[in-house]
Amino acid sequence: MSEPAQTERDSFARVEAGMKRRRAAERRFRFFGKCAVGLGLGFLVILFASIVGNGYSAFWQTRITLDVTIDEAIVDPAGTRDPALLRAADYGALIKQSLREMFPDVSGRRNRFALYGLVSNGANFDLRDRVLADPSLIGSKVALSVAADDDVDMLMKGHIDRGAPEADRRVKDNQLAWIDALEADGRIRSAFNLDFFSNGDSRDPELAGIRGALMGSIFTLFVTLGLSFPLAVAAAVYLEEFAPKNRWTDLIEVNINNLAAVPSIVFGLLGLAVFINFFTLPRSAPIVGGLVLTLMTLPTIIIASRAALKSVPPSIREGALGVGASPMQAVMYHVLPLALPGMLTGTIIGMAQALGETAPLLMIGMVAFIADVPAGVFDPSTALPVQIYLWADSPERAYVEKTSAAIIVLLLFLAAMNALAVLLRRRFERRW
């Protein structure tokens, strides 16, 4: 009678004794978990801080206000106001003249060039656009705000040390004096850098913009999404719902899984050999980039879609087949809608991967310097990650902030895509 009670107490005591160790193990585990999350978040904060810290100034641009006399003798000597002639006129001379008027005591070829170098090479285009928009300005004097040269911009943003010896400084002493004079005159101000969002790439950092690369990425992703989503979903549905399970389908499954692990540059080589050399599609074009990235993302989306289809309870299929739906109707009406959120998640992961991919694009020529903004999928263009790589590789100081700014744009693009995915998932998500 007393013996079972004794062992009962014994086992209680043992359980109690073990509890301390168990609780400690649990606390340790939680602590490690928190450490891991904290470490991850810390690095994320560092990453964002460094990118935003480097890049935010690229969204501001130093501008210089010039008083330009639009001399009819230079712009339109014939007086016809013919747009073709107006377009071809030498507006650079007007800009130079205006600078000379502001600093009449600058003499000598070398000094004059230094003076002209204060404003961007793009200034004459600003003036041309202004005149073309309103030819009645010819003969009058206008106040024109033009972008400052990148060195001036860097100086104003504090990236060039005034105290450094003149020989080590991009902005020389005489230029410093002119800039101070302009500033004292209230002619230098900082404005939102619209050019960054409206221009394509340029050799002049103050004119270089993200639009070309952004449009290139959008077109490329458009092609990728348009091809890979339907193809991958169709392949996944067929393999998961209709294909017989035999050696061939096993082989296909193994190969799809292997393809997901193939380095992306290999897909680039394939694209070069097949799409450009064999099908003679245009080089550097988003269509080829999209095709290559389609090949790259297909396995990812197929695998995610199959997993989503597998997670649909078989009772749904049986229910549909039980009321006499054909297998196709069962899939279309019941299985696919339930699997769609998972498929969309896989697609977004694939698209995000495609958006950040650089290596295969290098192989198909999307790494070229392309100043024009592409207007379609057949126009030559670059993509955002390639643009980041190109700018990071450029020697001018001003490209440092451009690089970070391009990364910010890329991340925002990514965030927008993910937000869209979350929205779509919410919209389609159904519970069973």
Place this chain on the structure above:
Amino acid sequence: MNERASESDMEAQASQFMAENPERTSARRRPTEADAATYDREHRGTVGELRSEVPRMRCTRVNVRYGDKHAIRDVSLDVGKNEVLAMIGPSGCGKSTFLRCLNRMNDTVAGCRVTGEILLDGKDIMAPDVDVVPLRARVGMVFQKPNPFPKSIFENVAFGPRIHGLAQSHAELEEIVVSSLQKANLWDEVKDRLAHPGTGLSGGQQQRLCIARAIAIQPEVILMDEPCSALDPISTAKIEQLIDELRRNYSICIVTHSMQQAARVSQRTAYFHLGDLIEVGDTDRIFVKPQHQLTEDYITGRFG
């Protein structure tokens, strides 16, 4: 004709067996029921009345194999018109597998082979030229776990008629949905929330929704695979009452683990054991006077 012959053969065999082993069979007898359990445990042929006077479905020598496993051996059985046929037996005895042969749901199972003859209104549904889609419209099915589609109650019922093109207009479709829900005794509970998801109903309501979904396509036979196993007694009682009402218009095959349920709802009962159909007969007779020792063991609770 053939069946009659085989039946009498079987009976002849059985009487011969009894004559040879009088002490064995008598030893199995329970003292209170002097003439129960005429056949002993080793007997594997089907005893009882496996044919119906007015058959809706007639199965002859149906065999099912999963790979090497012989899941069902030589089962011959009728499903009569306007009758409820209950299939009972211990787990894994093949009753669900047999049920799924009747609308060829086993086609969807990889590695499953079904042989034999299954006639629906005199036509072989196993023939290679038979399309399973219209077949399943004639032989509906209700599953063990309520599996309404994750759509509205209306859509759940409307899906079948819609894919089969049974309704010419939306009004007609609505009529089918309403009458199906009424027949399934669910209408009063859901009439105000037809647009709500079917998955939001209680388990018993979900199962009645599945029955409404099955009868919306006007089948001839309804197969029910343990329809009440996931339900509480009150929901079970409602479904049993419903089954009894549905019998007027349909033939119903129900697999159940509950012998009380079989006794309550069915007119005929078939007892399966390890892939063999052991005994078939009028429910009243099976539960009172089983002829086979295995049947008696099962219904008296000696195993199963």
